[in-house]
Amino acid sequence: MNRPPSPISLAPGAPANAKPSCANCAARRLCLPSHVPLEDYGVFERMVQRRYQLLRGEHLYQMNEPVHDRLYVLRSGHSKTYHLDSDGQQRVTGFQMSGEFLGLDAIGLRQQRGAALALTDCEVCEISHRRLQQAADQSVPVGAWLRTLLSKELSRQQNATQLLRGGRAEQKFAIFLLRLSWCFAERGGMPDSFHLPMTRQEIGDYLGLTAATISRLLLQLKRAACVDACGRDIVVLDHAGLTAFAHGAAAPAQRQRA
Amino acid sequence: MNRPPSPISLAPGAPANAKPSCANCAARRLCLPSHVPLEDYGVFERMVQRRYQLLRGEHLYQMNEPVHDRLYVLRSGHSKTYHLDSDGQQRVTGFQMSGEFLGLDAIGLRQQRGAALALTDCEVCEISHRRLQQAADQSVPVGAWLRTLLSKELSRQQNATQLLRGGRAEQKFAIFLLRLSWCFAERGGMPDSFHLPMTRQEIGDYLGLTAATISRLLLQLKRAACVDACGRDIVVLDHAGLTAFAHGAAAPAQRQRA
DNA sequence: CGTATGGTTGATACCCGTCAACCGGTGTGG
DNA sequence: CCACACCGGTTGACGGGTATCAACCATACG
Structure with missing residues (x-):
């Protein structure tokens, strides 16, 4: 785990030693509105307080951190968000990948924020909450963009x-894999071949299952020739079959509840 | 079910025949920002296209309705939102009560909206999506309010x-009851005595359980003298005991994952 | 009075959590 | 270099929590 952090990821075509910015960010298509021309990126650029790198295992933010005034965007890498419940057990609330925002829920200041941890080495943009609000107040397009962002996040949460x-x-597990596949594909990866950034335990925490069950489910999917898996490397062999699992097609007697 | 709809509920002190408005709405404390003086309600008033009443069993909106440009606020009554999954099974996504918004997720236009059904007779404000956006664009406080609203909704969804x-x-069931109790209390009702607007089946759909299980759980809580229940009338006898259930205190051997 | 809907309760099956042992890989210290 | 611990993953045995199916009752409504 002591390898040096990889350089900030740049959009293809940018010189390797370019200063990182929104304009040359490989993830800009994912976190910024698509209709804004490059030369108008200044508004967004000014929201970013700083950009930096995190090593696997480091926290973006901890539980109950006093600073609720920041949010983050992943330029690259993977993270998880989690809470600790009353018994000290970790409950994973979500996984994030490049282009995704963390901390949008804190805008309402209504609920204590959980914690966010880098699952792989990450590059993040730290955004000043105050500046974001100011920009939204001063610019109609930015305000509309932020509303869309929040609403999309709401839809994502509803899906979860x-x-x-x-x-x-x-x-649940089949749906989880399908969504993951879709997310990787959206970022230019192979939709049917990817590497899981999280442990079985974390998948289980997220889905309300256990690591042992995840392991067995994966075996089941392998036996059905839907996927192949070696450690965290996943290959989707039969997308339709996996979708069938997701719809509950593999029910022996009858589906549980649909 | 054929009783005439009750009149639009007014804030205490308003004349009984007053024209319904935000200013005399009994739920305004719940859906409008608290710091805005009564005389500035015009902005919100203008967003409301119309107000009307719904009988129990009527839909606020149906699945895949072409009009995605409206949202609703409940002035009074209770509703549920649901989706139909691939097998035609209803999946309840939430319950709403007075002061709550329906359709906020549609701002992002990202996901097909489900359906919303009145569980009791309801009075609703229909809000024009377009006018809401315009108001948010033209007024900084309205924009900020809308962002807060979206963010709060996000937090609610995360809690769910x-x-x-x-x-x-x-x-799950104990937490569900506690939240319900809290919601009723927030609206001026008795926190320890309320009437469920939904069926056991709907509770089960919402919690990922079955009606039979809900029935048995209620029996269990009654035996533990935590609550008393007669039909849909619930009395919370031992709030602390119920909280203990919510935290998993009643575990025979060991808690499942908490 | 007949029917439909919602609620309760019992018997049974089975999914999945729990516990445990084991294995491979990695980091660590002797 | 090897021993060791540790973590993540796999697999088996077992038990319990819930779903499932069913019968039955109460209520509302035609």
């Missing part, structure tokens, strides 16, 4: 909720 | 997600 309500463990 | 990840059925 749906995943948990879903009945059987295989369904 | 947490509820589902939680381990055992009794915990």
